[in-house]
Amino acid sequence: MRRRFGFMLPLVVFAAVTTTILGAQQTPSPSQKPAWLDAYRDPASRLIGEAVSSTFAWDRLAVLTDSIGNRLSGTPALDRAIAWAVTEMNKDGLENVHTEKVMVPKWVRGNESAEIVEPARHAMVMLGLGDSVGTTGDGIQAEVLVVHTFEELDAKAAAAKGRIVLFNVPYTNYGETVRFRSGGPSRAARHGAVGMLIRAVGHSGLRTPHTGALQYAGDVKKIPAAAISSEDADRLQRMADRGSKVIVRLKMDAHFDADAESANVVGEIRGRERPDEVVVVSGHLDSWDVGAGATDDGGGCVVTWEALRIMKKLNLRPRRTVRVVLWTNEENGGRGGLAYRDQHRAELARHVMMLESDGGVFRPLGFGFTGNETGRETVKAIATLLTGIAADQISPGGGGADIGPSMAEARVPGMSLEVDGAKYFLIHHTxxxxxxxxxxxEMAKCAAAVAVMAYVVADLPQRLGE
Amino acid sequence: MRRRFGFMLPLVVFAAVTTTILGAQQTPSPSQKPAWLDAYRDPASRLIGEAVSSTFAWDRLAVLTDSIGNRLSGTPALDRAIAWAVTEMNKDGLENVHTEKVMVPKWVRGNESAEIVEPARHAMVMLGLGDSVGTTGDGIQAEVLVVHTFEELDAKAAAAKGRIVLFNVPYTNYGETVRFRSGGPSRAARHGAVGMLIRAVGHSGLRTPHTGALQYAGDVKKIPAAAISSEDADRLQRMADRGSKVIVRLKMDAHFDADAESANVVGEIRGRERPDEVVVVSGHLDSWDVGAGATDDGGGCVVTWEALRIMKKLNLRPRRTVRVVLWTNEENGGRGGLAYRDQHRAELARHVMMLESDGGVFRPLGFGFTGNETGRETVKAIATLLTGIAADQISPGGGGADIGPSMAEARVPGMSLEVDGAKYFLIHHTxxxxxxxxxxxEMAKCAAAVAVMAYVVADLPQRLGE
Structure with missing residues (x-):
């Protein structure tokens, strides 16, 4: 999942969609219609037509998620997905298809459970947080302290000792709420808590827990931590509100095995004039170990890869190289993005733009962009080619967890595919x-948008931002 | 859950709501405003005011579902719920509070799992169907035959032998779709199938299985049967569509233990003039063994019980007796309703009306009514007292699974509380x-509606329908 960029609430997104639709009916201003754009109308039409005239992308994602399923770092499933992607990219006729070795952490969930023991016995629906330590033996059993903010925890510090702290924080938006998942375990441990539970970070579902990574602080004891469904958090809250002594048992076999060998998968359409200049499009192939990793982020992998497949099929070879990278280990380590930065350091200065799709492949709205004003004007102009599929919005703050290290290293302009986010935080990590x-x-339109943006940026007479 | 009366699709319900709201603004016709109604305006106001000015009903349901949880027939949890209800009814000051013994079947789910073995291994999210037999030993492993109608199954009869039949029937409405859950296992067994899976009967959720009872035919082998989430059904369908040989392993420890002693819970407000004439209001206290049995049907128990609690609190004692019955064993046997019919046979002729709430306690719309035209005109007139809370709609077909046997035995007019059903089939049996x-x-309004209807019917100068 994306973690660097805040997400809007669904209603806000819907408002933005409305704006887009209305805006699309206005004539673009002259500054958005530079002369060079005209040369791209025909290839854009062909790219869009090829993408939206079939369900190839969705069908490919279905094969990935049905034949392999979810793909946590260090699992045979991720290895199979990597091998499958290499085979399929070669079938597509992509060039220079290869893997780039990355050592990744191997976190193992194992068996896990959480139950209310007092004042009445109830099993809870839970998912241990990624990278959590496990419990020992029969698990931990302790009284629960319910808090709603870090400040409340600090104010009740004395009451946290020996307890399981529950952060019962209603979901507002991801950026606000995920802080408790990431930092909560160590904040609780600092006050002597023996375990941490968090109300699942996402819209309330149907007894639906959301996993996701925690980050332990280096200077306090690591305590086991898990997400529980909003329904179970509500129940614990009611019990506490009634003045009951609430006791929970938490059992988690979670642990790390030794780091495992994994890889980023790379394929290219080599540039016809400046092959050493590169436009990267990407998604992450790893996922959490629940669900099928379809939205997070199998879809992002397939729609960015589609850009290259379609260019190849249409024999559209841009001036510069377009490279698809399917990252490993986005979810619990980010080792894929870091390895790419290190392995490609010598050529990062020739990276013209990097794009990541990691917010779902629902109805595309456009792109986020990070870069200079010249670059922004250019991508805004390119986006007008996407007016017909209503994916022409350019918003501030493009990037992604995996392209972030390279963007930062060499000031590479960054983009993210932006989509209608209403469903994303209902299902992600579940x-x-x-x-x-x-x-x-909708997925086909995502592929179309990425294909047009990547193709034109790679083909521009001038380098993006110059 | 209700099983005798078909349910409308949510959109249809919403349309009905709109009609109600618009209709409520029209002046009732003279026939709906008989002179006797005026005497009930003041008590109706007081009953409504008492119900909607607190969250007593919701709080009571929260105590039931938090301190006891779900309540399958034959479990200690249902026994505790029965004892709790007796205690609480006595605290409320209800009269003649007692239990009436009912022997109930004791179906035990045990451990269960279902997984796709071929063409790729995936765990499925499943719930065995209530009253299903279990599998033996390590479970059954067989190829899957996907069908969508009984006719398709019959046409493919030869292919069903030795297979696990999946009824992958998209949810339309409960009456249409539940047929496959009830009758599917024996329909499949008749063609030699060794197991049955069904796409969960309910709106697609978030990997949400719906349990519910099956009914085996007497003349074919009983085969194990389970519901799987719509997501898992979709995956099996895609695999079959690709031409893959799909193999599933199903393990279920389900079995019956010996019948157990249970009870209907009864409380009354004795009538001030004709105590031997009875108006029954009711819900069922048993539930499935997943979730908390809040909507199905703890809520129905509490809102009908509320009618009596509020009358008592306001010292409103109607002419006839109002009796609340909390039924046992609605979900998998209906023994509570049958026992009441048999135990009360001598007084059924003096049952003026029976009401059941088993469709959820969401925004009330009004009531379904089964009875003669005179009775219908009367309840329509009473319903005008509920215009202020928009619960004044009287629709055809009132009744319920538990009051059904008594209604049929003595032609007792029957009513059901009708509510906005949009959420019900998303969560019921899950x-x-x-x-x-x-x-x-919304729940308080349900209680208000039942209280007004029950009070006035019990207090009418004439007997309902005469």
Whole structure:
């Protein structure tokens, strides 16, 4: 999942969509219609037509998620997905298809459970947080302290000792709420807590827990931590509000095995004039170990890869190289993005733009962009080629967790595919992240948008931002 | 859950709501405003005011579902719920509070799992169907035959032998779709199938299975049967569509233990003039063994019980007796309703009306009514007292699974509380049937509607329908 960029609430997104639709009916201003753009109308039409006239992308994602399923770092499933992607890229006729070795952490969930023991016995629906330590033996059993902010925890520090702290924070937006998942375990441990639970970070679902990574601080004891469904958090809250002594048992076999060998997958359309200048499009192939990793982020892998497949099929070879990278280990380590930065350091200065799709492949709205004003004007002009599929919005703050290290290293302009986010935080990191949540036609439009943007940026007479 | 009366699709319900709201603004015709109604305006106001000015009903349901949880027939949890209800009814000051013994079947789910073995290994999210037999030993492993109608199954009869039949029937409405859950296992067994899976009967959720009872035919082998989430059904369908040989392993420890002693819970407000004439209001206290049995049907128990609590509190004692019955064993046997019919046979002729709430306690729309035209005109007139809370609609077909046997035996007029059903079939029979799905203010309005209807019917100068 994306973690660097805040997400809007669904209603805000819907408002933005409305704006886009209305805006699309206005004539673009002259500054958005530079002369060079005209040369791209025909290839853009062909790219869009090829993408939206079939369900190839959705079908490919279905094969990935049905034949392999979810793909946590260090698992045989991720290895199979990597091998499958190499085979398929070669079938597509991509060039220079290869893997780039990355050592990744191997976190193992194991068996896990959480139950309310007092004042009445109830099993809870839970998912241990990624990278959590496990419990020992029969698990930990302790009284629960319910808090709603870090400040409340600090104010009740004395009461946290020996307890399991529950952060019962209603979901507002990801950026605000995920802080408790990331930092909560060590904040609780600092006050002597023996375990941490968090109300699942996402919209309330149907007894739906959301996993996701925690980050332990280096200077306090690591305590086991898990997400529980909003329903179970509500129940614990009610019990506490009634003045009951609430006791929970938490059992988690979670642990790390030794780092495992994994890889980023790379394929290219080599540039016809300046092959050493590169436009990267990307998604991450690893996922959490629940659901099918369809939305997060199998879809992002397939729609960015589609850009190259379609160019190849249409025999559209841009001036510069377009490279698709399917990252490993985005979810719990980011080792894929770091390895790319290190392995490609010598050529990062020739990276013209890097794009990541990691917010779902629902109805595309356009792109986020990070770069200079000249570059922004150029991508805004390119985006007018996407008016017909209403994916022409350019918003501030493009990037992604995996392209971030390279962007930062060499000031590479960054872009993110922006989509209608209403469903994303209902299903991400849950057993319900499955392909049926994705509409084939919307996914095809995502592929079309990425293909047009990547092709034109790679083909521009001038380098993006110059 | 209700099983005798078909349910409308949510959109249809919403349309009905709109009609109600618009209709409520029209002046009732003279026939709907008989002179006797005026005497009930003041008590109706007081009953409504008492119900909607607190969250007593919701709070009571929260105590039931938090301190006891779900309540399958034959479990200690249902026994505790029965004892709790007796204690609480006595605290409320209800009269003649007692239990009436009912022997109930004791179906035990045990451990269960289903996984796809070929063409790729995936765990499925499943719930065995209530009353299903289990599998033996390590479970059954067989190829899957996907069908969508009974006719398709019959046409493919030869292919069903030795297979696990999946009824992959998209949810339309409950009456249409539940046929496959009830009758599917024996239809499949008749063609030699060794197991049956069904796409969960309910709106697609978030990897949400719906349990519910099956009914085996007497003349064919009983085969194990389970519901799988719509996502898993979709995946099996895609695999079959690709031409893959799909193999599933199903393990279920389900079995019956010996019948157990249970009870209907009864409380009354004795009539001030004709105590031997009875108006029954009711819900069922048993539930499935997943979720908290909040919507199905703890809520129905509490809102009908509320009618009596509020009358008592306001010292409103109607002419006839109002009796609340909390039924046992609605979900898998209906033994509570049958026992009441048999135990009360001598007084059924003096049952003036029976009402059941088993469709959720969401925003009330009004009531279904089964009875003669005179009775219908009367309840329509009473319903005008509920215009202020928009619960004044009287629709055809009132009744309920538990009051059905008594209604049929003595031609007792029957009513059902009708509510906005949009959420019901998303959560019923699932782990997500928890109280957070219920709005306290909507639930209070349900209690108000039942209280007014029950009070006035019990107090009418004439007997309902005469």
């Amino acid at each position: 057993p319900a992240d499955t392909i049926d949540k994705i509409d084939p036609a | 782990p997500a049937d928890t109280i957070d799905k219920i709005d306290p203010a």
